[in-house]
Amino acid sequence: RAALSVLRDPRDAPILWVLLGICCTTVPMAAGMFKFAGNTRAWHLCGAAYLAFTFATFLQRFILALHYSQHRPLFLKGKQWDALNLIPPLVLCPVMGIPSGMYFLHHVIMHHGEDNGENDLSSTELYQRDSFLHFLHYWGRYVLGCGMVELPLYALRKGRYGLLAKAVGVEIVFFAMLREAFRANPTAFFWTLAMPYLLTSTALMFGNWSQHIFVDGTRPSNGYTNTYNALASFENMYNFNDGYHVLHHNNSKMHWTEFPTYYMANLAKMDKERALSFEGIGFFEIGVYVFLGKLELLAKKAVTPSDLSEKELVQLMRAPLAPG
Numbered sequence: 001r002a003a004l005s006v007l008r009d010p011r012d013a014p015i016l017w018v019l020l021g022i023c024c025t026t027v028p029m030a031a032g033m034f035k036f037a038g039n040t041r042a043w044h045l046c047g048a049a050y051l052a053f054t055f056a057t058f059l060q061r062f063i064l065a066l067h068y069s070q071h072r073p074l075f076l077k078g079k080q081w082d083a084l085n086l087i088p089p090l091v092l093c094p095v096m097g098i099p100s101g102m103y104f105l106h107h108v109i110m111h112h113g114e115d116n117g118e119n120d121l122s123s124t125e126l127y128q129r130d131s132f133l134h135f136l137h138y139w140g141r142y143v144l145g146c147g148m149v150e151l152p153l154y155a156l157r158k159g160r161y162g163l164l165a166k167a168v169g170v171e172i173v174f175f176a177m178l179r180e181a182f183r184a185n186p187t188a189f190f191w192t193l194a195m196p197y198l199l200t201s202t203a204l205m206f207g208n209w210s211q212h213i214f215v216d217g218t219r220p221s222n223g224y225t226n227t228y229n230a231l232a233s234f235e236n237m238y239n240f241n242d243g244y245h246v247l248h249h250n251n252s253k254m255h256w257t258e259f260p261t262y263y264m265a266n267l268a269k270m271d272k273e274r275a276l277s278f279e280g281i282g283f284f285e286i287g288v289y290v291f292l293g294k295l296e297l298l299a300k301k302a303v304t305p306s307d308l309s310e311k312e313l314v315q316l317m318r319a320p321l322a323p324g
Helices: 010-024 026-036 041-071 079-095 103-114 132-143 146-157 161-184 186-211 234-238 245-250 256-265 267-273 283-291 295-301 310-321
Strands: 228-231 276-279 302-304
Touching: 010 026, 010 041, 010 079, 026 041, 026 079, 026 186, 041 079, 041 103, 041 186, 041 234, 079 103, 079 161, 079 186, 103 146, 103 161, 132 146, 132 186, 146 161, 161 186, 186 283, 228 234, 228 245, 228 283, 245 256, 256 267, 267 302, 276 295, 283 295, 295 302, 295 310
Parallel strands: 228 276
Antiparallel strands: 276 302
16 A cells, blocks of 8 residues: 555556566566576576566566556656656666666657657668568667667757767666676676567567558558557556557557547547457467468458458558558
């Protein structure tokens, strides 16, 4: 009850529990690895077990907890609470494979500001989105750290000098921390920082690729036609209604608990805008289906546009896979 009293919105209690769970399990386990781990087979097995536990238990839920807490700050306003709002993006991000302090600029400012357009560093628009080779290029660009260089330059081009200063400052501290962590314990560094970065980068890039795999080239900046909704899926049951991606891109401040009611009240709008919605399948599965050329199976799971035949739905999906 005391913890809930510091939340701006009590509906975010499930997000708080995820963050507290990581603080009570993953963080002390990572600290223990740095204190005790040696370069032995037993400790590498411990590291693999640590990674498996952390990712199976928390990864997807943490990414979405971080996501919503950056769009809508989690804790109360006031200097005494500001430090709490910094814990997820600065402290927890590295052990979950995300560079410290970069998520807000990358996702909230750049991705939502550019809406998957050509100035969005994570845009899928220029790729053939049913090509695995194109995805490998997209993935490699991020994993090799191009965004760590390009993101501050993006802030500079946009005249966001405050964000530029913060990004550069955080990057300097972050890379200094990585250097010291490697010096302190290479085994712990590998399992708690290096491997999480590689795996989380893959998950983030494939997730964003899948969410923006259908982009109508005639309306690439339209939030109804450069993404889609995944209904009755794992993402919604366990990851704070993440599947309502059309709604999120059209109003990134809408609270995640409001998505289902708003969606049902706006079905006619989904049909009118030709927004794709799928039922019983998540983003990752949809991405795999597209790579395998299974658009006919996806058409069977589509619920909007509701006035199209399965053949017409396949045509509606196939054209937006081409580069814009």
